[in-house]
Amino acid sequence: MSTVMTKAINLKLVRNENERSEPEVQKEVVYDTKGLNLWYGETHALKNINMDIKEKEVTAIIGPSGCGKSTYLKTLNRMVELVPIVKTSGQITYKGKNILDKSFRVEDLRTQVGMVFQKANPFPKSIYENIAYGPKIHGIKNKKILDEIVENSLRGAFIWDELKDRLNDNAYGLSGGQQQRLCIARCLAVEPNVILMDEPTSALDPKSTLRIEELVQELKKDYAIVIVTHNMQQAARISDKTAFFLNGEIIEYDKTDHIFNNPADERTGDYISGRFG
Amino acid sequence: MTTKYMDAELVGKRMSSRVRKNTGWKGLFFASTLFGLVVLAVLLIRIFTQGIEYINIDFLMNHLSTDASRAGIMGAILGTAWLMVVVIPVTMVIGVGTAIYLELYAKKGKLQSFIATNISNLAGVPSIVYGLLGLTLFVRALEFGNVILAGGLTLALLVLPIVIVAAQEALRAVPGNLSEASYGMGATKWQTVRRIILPAALPGILTGAILALSRAIGETAPLTVLGIPALLIPFPEGIFDTFTALPMQIYYWTIDASLVAEYANLAAATIIVLLVLLFLLNSIAILIRNKFQQRY
Ligand SMILES: Nc1ncnc2c1ncn2[C@@H]1O[C@H](COP(=O)(O)OP(=O)(O)OP(=O)(O)O)[C@@H](O)[C@H]1O
Ligand SMILES: [Mg+2]
Numbered sequence: 001m002s003t004v005m006t007k008a009i010n011l012k013l014v015r016n017e018n019e020r021s022e023p024e025v026q027k028e029v030v031y032d033t034k035g036l037n038l039w040y041g042e043t044h045a046l047k048n049i050n051m052d053i054k055e056k057e058v059t060a061i062i063g064p065s066g067c068g069k070s071t072y073l074k075t076l077n078r079m080v081e082l083v084p085i086v087k088t089s090g091q092i093t094y095k096g097k098n099i100l101d102k103s104f105r106v107e108d109l110r111t112q113v114g115m116v117f118q119k120a121n122p123f124p125k126s127i128y129e130n131i132a133y134g135p136k137i138h139g140i141k142n143k144k145i146l147d148e149i150v151e152n153s154l155r156g157a158f159i160w161d162e163l164k165d166r167l168n169d170n171a172y173g174l175s176g177g178q179q180q181r182l183c184i185a186r187c188l189a190v191e192p193n194v195i196l197m198d199e200p201t202s203a204l205d206p207k208s209t210l211r212i213e214e215l216v217q218e219l220k221k222d223y224a225i226v227i228v229t230h231n232m233q234q235a236a237r238i239s240d241k242t243a244f245f246l247n248g249e250i251i252e253y254d255k256t257d258h259i260f261n262n263p264a265d266e267r268t269g270d271y272i273s274g275r276f277g
Numbered sequence: 278m279t280t281k282y283m284d285a286e287l288v289g290k291r292m293s294s295r296v297r298k299n300t301g302w303k304g305l306f307f308a309s310t311l312f313g314l315v316v317l318a319v320l321l322i323r324i325f326t327q328g329i330e331y332i333n334i335d336f337l338m339n340h341l342s343t344d345a346s347r348a349g350i351m352g353a354i355l356g357t358a359w360l361m362v363v364v365i366p367v368t369m370v371i372g373v374g375t376a377i378y379l380e381l382y383a384k385k386g387k388l389q390s391f392i393a394t395n396i397s398n399l400a401g402v403p404s405i406v407y408g409l410l411g412l413t414l415f416v417r418a419l420e421f422g423n424v425i426l427a428g429g430l431t432l433a434l435l436v437l438p439i440v441i442v443a444a445q446e447a448l449r450a451v452p453g454n455l456s457e458a459s460y461g462m463g464a465t466k467w468q469t470v471r472r473i474i475l476p477a478a479l480p481g482i483l484t485g486a487i488l489a490l491s492r493a494i495g496e497t498a499p500l501t502v503l504g505i506p507a508l509l510i511p512f513p514e515g516i517f518d519t520f521t522a523l524p525m526q527i528y529y530w531t532i533d534a535s536l537v538a539e540y541a542n543l544a545a546a547t548i549i550v551l552l553v554l555l556f557l558l559n560s561i562a563i564l565i566r567n568k569f570q571q572r573y
Contacts, residue, residue, distance in 0.1 A: 114462070151365070
């Protein structure tokens with residue numbers, strides 16, 4: 001536990017230094033959500049969401065259970081459409097194009113936007129095949145290239161050394177934390193621009209959690225990362241911006257420091273300090 | 278605040294009668310199971326003692342003959358094998374195709390559940406009705422005659438609902454988070470179905486298909502309706518040949534036992550062959566299930 005704490009402090013220091021050394025770097029907006037509403041049948045799950053997400057940043061989404069965090073995340077790669085009763089209005093522009101437009105091809109979107117789920121969901125295949133799956137469905141057949149992708153992706157998720165000797169083992173034989181990092185590696189193999197993570201550490205022990213948090217810090221150098229979490233310390237440790245959701249609305253969205261140190265809305269403060277939720 | 282509703286003395290007094298009842302019910306369930314087992318055992322013993330000594334290479338390899346000592350069932354074995362050649366591809370393609378459509382493509386709604394319910398209902402239609410359908414459609418309307426193709430298609434229709442329902446269940450059992458992972462990487466629906474869902478569902482689908490097949494192998498009623506003979510016909514060599522099949526052979530030898538007593542023994546011997554075949558098929562189904570059983 002003490003290592004986690006020191007780590008957190010270190011991260012914070014590092015971030016503050018970074019902010020001081022490069023304060024005015026203009027980061028590109030990847031996602032721009034304007035007036036998004038979403039209904040599951042009669043349930044109004046997202047209400048007038050406005051939010052922009054920038055590259056090379058970690059954006060955390062926090063809020064009590066059932067407030068619409070997962071729903072919003074799944075709207076960003078249109079995975080919500082797997083629920084047939086879903087209806088949306090408003091718009092989400094991804095790199096200048098409205099992804100809610102029916103003419104926007106979901107396959108293109110999901111190739112550029114990777115997703116890591118709450119519960120690790122490796123395929124019942126070998127470790128190698130799990131990683132190679134993405135490249136293969138996008139038409140890469142060359143064994144040498146696939147080998148390279150597998151190695152690079154596993155290295156990218158800092159799990160290569162652990163797994164390099166058992167690439168042909170079934171992924172179900174891995175521990176929960178390893179499976180989750182495998183899923184992150186699998187997501188990297190498609191070379192996305194954005195990674196969406198829905199409570200990626202909620203089923204993991206502190207050590208695996210820490211490794212994934214470090215991984216997120218590493219990945220944000222190249223990717224935009226949106227992470228849903230119930231863990232306030234985690235949000236504070238790893239995110240640059242935090243959005244507080246409540247009953248389908250965004251109550252507050254700002255720099256993480258602001259949200260945690262002097263929130264504008266009373267409810268945000270109450271939630272963060274554990275007074276409800 | 279805490280009222281006591283549980284009177285320890287009363288509870289203790291009732292306890293022994295509850296325990297006695299418990300033992301009684303357990304005994305009743307055991308007796309029911311035992312009844313079934315005993316009947317089955319008697320049946321098997323009777324058939325085996327009657328038929329086992331008639332099983333030898335000649336019996337298995339010979340043509341049919343009116344002379345009981347020379348009669349063989351090779352024709353029936355080949356007929357049954359040829360039926361399977363028709364039944365397997367037809368049920369697999371149409372059955373699995375239907376299941377995939379209903380489970381993975383069709384919009385979940387009234388129509389879809391109406392179709393699904395009726396497929397389950399079809400599984401309960403008496404097999405003789407399928408015989409009538411086959412007679413009208415394949416033998417007469419399409420003028421196949423009572424050949425292997427007509428028999429095979431009839432049996433295929435008969436077991437199709439079983440295959441569809443089994444395949445639907447296997448597809449439904451594939452966890453949704455696997456397909457989510459696939460879609461999440463930009464896979465199309467077909468890629469997800471082909472590479473993730475089908476392989477995961479395959480053991481279940483195959484198990485269902487094999488069990489359906491063993492049902493088809495034992496069916497007699499639809500074949501009698503089609504007018505399948507047990508005559509001295511040449512061995513079938515293709516799907517347009519006339520044929521007889523193992524259950525038909527059993528049927529005819531059993532009813533002709535009133536003319537030639539020995540036929541009853543031949544029927545028993547044929548039943549053994551059929552049982553061994555069914556036993557093998559079921560073992561394969563269990564093997565597949567155990568070998569590929571997945572921990573999700
Ligand atoms: N498939 C669905 N069908 C109908 N309603 C749904 C569905 N999924 C979510 N909802 C509803 O939408 C609302 C938001 O759910 P969502 O899963 O986005 O919450 P969440 O913030 O992720 O909660 P948690 O922290 O518990 O994961 C809830 O009221 C939920 O009941
Ligand atoms: Mg959620």
